[in-house]
Amino acid sequence: MNVTEDSTEQCGNSLTRELTQNPLKKIWVPSSTNGLPERHISQRKVCMTNCPTLIVTVGLPARGKTYISKKLTRYLNWIDVPTKEFNVGQYRRECVKIYKSFEFFQPDNEEGLKIRKQCALAALNDVRQFLTDEGGQVAVFDATNTTRERRETIIRFAEQNGFKVFFVESVCEDPDVIAENIVQVKLGSPDYIHCNTEEAVADFMKRIKCYENSYQPLDEELDRDLSFIKIIDVGRRYLVNRVQDHIQSRIVYYLMNIHITPRSIYLCRHGESDLNIKGRIGGDSGLSARGKEFAKALRQFIQSQNIRDLKVWTSQMKRTIQTAEALGVPYEQWKALNEIDAGVCEELMYEEIQQRYPQEFALRDQDKYRYRYPKGESYEDLVQRLEPVIMELERQENVLVICHQAVMRCLLAYFLDKTAEELPYLKCTLHTVLKLTPMAYGCKVESVCLNVDAVNTHRDRPSNVNVLRTTEDALQTVPPHL
């Protein structure tokens, strides 16, 4: 995290350092004296963990390891913990260009074993690079890791490099769940491009058998000094052993809240508001006439979707509540879903912000994710306050969230795995409902425009983000309004 260009206050006494406020994030930091770089900054953030963590999946094929790896990685990156997954299967596919059959995985296939071991080591090497040289904080090592011997190798590797290790084992004997897994994600694998469904399933089942004989699940007694979570039957039961620190505790909590029951999440903004029409940001106004039409259209749309046990959530601002009221069903109000607080810029038009706070306006364009409005919030702050909402969305089944532009961008970024750079520019237009349905390793998105006109509130990043730019340059991308 870099900081600053600070004020030029020099303090004589180095013990009582002057504080200046970082112009982008509005965080108070001691001003650097003697031009020395301020090294404490990275410690200013709340500490998740004090050394890199290696998460190691364990389990037979088709137990959801890659599903968990990808989902966990997405969550950790969203809450700003740089995370990356390393799938050994992919390394193997790069090495052995064409997959022939399950025989590659037979325990007596010497050549197969050699290649597989090489791939694991190559992956671990990349893990080391990510955690040590590239600023990664968590690496997810996604492989079967079904033998104690292989796990020992990984533990030694982690010890040598100063990484903490946390195992995530998925144990499942339900044949229906396994079959569903195979259909959803294995049949479409590059390995089975040239097979028909039946052949693929038969081969994959034999592949699983290759691992079964040598599988040594994590054991309460034998592995009592390791840190791990054992997930049994897709979350029916969990065994948690020796959680070491904050990040492991958060990971456990997350894993215990996710489920795979099919469901859909509907995201939309409130109907067009009076302030929207005037091109003003923030505030707490009511719906415009068109906004009220949208609310009615939304009601019809929701009814037509025939959703089972739909929960409806709004913020505590008038415009989302008015929209929900039109649905005629119970809804829950979350303060955490309130729009981003624009501080001193509340209820201003972009033209007015440019006029009164041109430097702020430019800083925002330079780093829209981290920029905090004076006396307000940043997208980064928003993500933090939305975390409990995401956690509860994971627990729930069918939910309709009626929220706001910045909030919806944050939620969408979580589901669609968007980076901090992309997040503040995601298109979340008024009067459009996004239907998100988890599928395979990701999320299917259906966008439904309810055909009620509304202003455009999306402001793209202008070409010139320099503090010294002209007013025209600054206002280049402001959408039209009254």
Next chain:
Amino acid sequence: MTPDRHVQNQTVVSLSAVLLILLFNTWIAERSSKSSRPQFTNCPTMIVMVGLPARGKTYISKKLTRYLNWIGVPTQVFNLGQYRREVVQTYKNYEFFRPDNEEAMKIRRACASNALKDIANYFTKEQGQVAVFDATNTTRERRGVIISFAKEKGYKVFFIESFCDDPEIIEANIMQVKLSSPDYENYDKEEALVDFLKRIDCYNMSYVPLDEEKDRHLSFIKIFNVGSRYLVNCVQDHIQSRIVYYLMNIHVTPRSIYLSRHGESELNLLGRIGGDTGLSSQGQKYAKALAEFIRGQSIKDLKVWTSHMKRTIQTAEALGVPYEQWKALNEIDAGVCEEMTYEEIQATHPEEFALRDQDKYRYRYPKGESYEDLVHRLEPVIMELERQENVLVICHQAVMRCLLAYFLDKSADDLPYLKCPLHTVLKLTPLAYGCKVESFYLNIQAVNTHRDRPTNVNVARKPEEALQTVPEHL
């Protein structure tokens, strides 16, 4: 906590109405069954403790209850031992607990039955949401009785079993909490320990722990050896998920939590609330005194936390150690009243000022926050404080009140009036079932920022009455 439904008072009705306007709800919507706040659970939950004596069941029960009440879930503990003490006035010895003591068995079953009746009453007549049934519940039979009871009434059941076979921990438990129990008033320490161990033996023979297979349809968490391992089965809903998360984050390692406000700030001197100013000269003196005090305490591996506001950071800077900034520790947002004096608030927003005095916990400043909002945003801070060991939290008046209320189990009514003066460090040390508090005033003069609830909270009151309790300032 929804606006109080019981009070008929005209003034409070108008409070409700204005709060409703603030929340942009219709009056009818508030009174109807439309839930306005996120639902923790849709039916009452019975938490049932399981475990031999001296396994920390009461410790967990009390702590969990304190946490749930703090986050706004009405919870109460029902301790079977207390029911028994009321019936059998004087405790003789362990023989009361022998499995072949027919008369005692009858009494114990009657106590359990009474406790269950009180739980039903708590749910139906007192709007309780969670009841913690604190007893050994070590046989499948007893647990079966509870499950049937709950099923009949429509309550959810969640078991918490504490399993410990470390003799050192067990003995430490006995020393900390059993020897001072009313049961052992007339015993000396040695005798008490011997008797208690025999008491444990009485239960041991018939103890049937929760089983992964046989009890696979029950919802429970099994805690092994004070948290080194957990087995979690069939979590049903949000509140159970939160309970599991909480239990997995608490520990019993001895440590202390130091709470302090920032040093006196420039706005403090002027009697103005909120804002983001720096320390006054007295405040700077306090920061140095705090550094000395902390050094004098010789604390192992102390973590220091501040808010994102200048005054707490300046205070921490004087300590010369690394610190972490938490936005969640920022002072309550007074919205349109930011940086005003109480006199100005009375002059410009007299009705708001009165409403705040009527219900300081739930009152939300226009475009600002309430204490209730603060508690919600401080929850992750509390969770992390539970995980940590020695921590110094440098924060603000309203924030410190919320944190203190959590540790000292203060109600929502008491919370906003807790005394948290400037330049005073509170040292909290967990002890037995609660928290020991030591208060250290560091002898640096500061203004008083504590405003008591005035006598007259009526919206139509006079300015003098409104400003009756405002502390002095420049």
